[in-house]
Amino acid sequence: MHVIVLGAGVIGLTTAWYLRADGHQVTVIERNDDVANETSFANGGQLSYSYVAPLAGPGVLSKLPNWLWRQDSPVRFHPRIDPQQWNWLLRFVRACTHRQSEGSTRRLLRYRFSAAI
Numbered sequence: 001m002h003v004i005v006l007g008a009g010v011i012g013l014t015t016a017w018y019l020r021a022d023g024h025q026v027t028v029i030e031r032n033d034d035v036a037n038e039t040s041f042a043n044g045g046q047l048s049y050s051y052v053a054p055l056a057g058p059g060v061l062s063k064l065p066n067w068l069w070r071q072d073s074p075v076r077f078h079p080r081i082d083p084q085q086w087n088w089l090l091r092f093v094r095a096c097t098h099r100q101s102e103g104s105t106r107r108l109l110r111y112r113f114s115a116a117i
């Protein structure tokens, strides 16, 4: 079968790799000039199989002011005049509720279990 994989991040490339190993013809389509230039670019390399809670959680907002000044902070934010950045920030803040965080954790946990089986 000829399979088209959209996106050359870590997920697209590993998917393409295994499809190829399984004998399929694979074409990877990437909008950037190079591979892994978006989210996968800054991956910390942590193997976090058991970690399913999203960063956007109810306890995060009160910690943010302190985090933003620390050198070893888990969060870095460089404000820009960029509507996309502020839109993302707004959505992140809105996601920091118990309800949203619990829903995301449950969905991620279900996904982890189904991926592991």
Ligand SMILES: Cc1cc2nc3c(=O)[nH]c(=O)nc-3n(C[C@H](O)[C@H](O)[C@H](O)COP(=O)(O)OP(=O)(O)OC[C@H]3O[C@@H](n4cnc5c(N)ncnc54)[C@H](O)[C@@H]3O)c2cc1C
Pocket: 006, 007, 008, 009, 010, 011, 012, 029, 030, 031, 032, 035, 036, 037, 038, 039, 040, 041, 042, 043, 044, 045, 046, 047, 048
């Ligand atoms: C700072 C940081 C640190 C992280 N550290 C860790 C860690 O330690 N451990 C861990 O497990 N996870 C970590 N993560 C999360 C992990 O990096 C991401 O979950 C993962 O990289 C997502 O990979 P992806 O292939 O799904 O997405 P991406 O890497 O974003 O790839 C998607 C690709 O699809 C392309 N694309 C999108 N739309 C189109 C289109 N229409 N046409 C063509 N191409 C398109 C994009 O250009 C992009 O290249 C980290 C994330 C960040 C931001």
